[in-house]
Amino acid sequence: MKVEEQIKAYINSQPEPKRADMQALHRHILKVLPKGKLWFLDGKDDKGKTVSNPNIGYGLYTIQYANGAAREFYQIGLSANTTGISVYIMGLEDKTFLAKTYGKKIGKASVTGYCIKFKTLKDINVDILEAAIRYGLEQTGQNAK
Numbered sequence: 001m002k003v004e005e006q007i008k009a010y011i012n013s014q015p016e017p018k019r020a021d022m023q024a025l026h027r028h029i030l031k032v033l034p035k036g037k038l039w040f041l042d043g044k045d046d047k048g049k050t051v052s053n054p055n056i057g058y059g060l061y062t063i064q065y066a067n068g069a070a071r072e073f074y075q076i077g078l079s080a081n082t083t084g085i086s087v088y089i090m091g092l093e094d095k096t097f098l099a100k101t102y103g104k105k106i107g108k109a110s111v112t113g114y115c116i117k118f119k120t121l122k123d124i125n126v127d128i129l130e131a132a133i134r135y136g137l138e139q140t141g142q143n144a145k
Helices: 003-012 018-032 097-102 126-139
Strands: 038-041 055-058 061-064 070-073 076-080 085-089 109-111 115-118
Touching: 003 018, 003 038, 003 055, 018 055, 018 076, 018 085, 018 126, 076 126, 085 126, 097 109, 097 126
Parallel strands: none
Antiparallel strands: 038 055, 055 076, 061 070, 076 085, 085 115, 109 115
8 A cells, every 4th residue: 555545544544523633734744845755654563563653754854873873764743642633843953942932832732842742723823833843844954845
């Protein structure tokens, strides 16, 4: 199954209104990063054990590990969770920046070092979410045009 088909099936598997919110966010992120690589992670490790929620990924970011190893990963992630939706912004050096800069402005959301978690799209200011995503893309040199 192609990545686009996996993404569509994942979004369609969500109950409403989460499904509509995720479809809207997916379209929105694609507008911000139209040429970005698409990813779909099913949340299972190489042994088939579930280790996380499935994730839709956008863009390309190289993770550098302390031992010198590196691997490619997505820059922006989107995932359904038990209480709502999470948006991940990978590659930020300052783990306090998102919360300090966007936490009070975004609305009803939990903002951590790289994750913005909210119940529904109507609970947040989408323009502030987009600003946070664009900031993350700029920090890693991704082209957000």
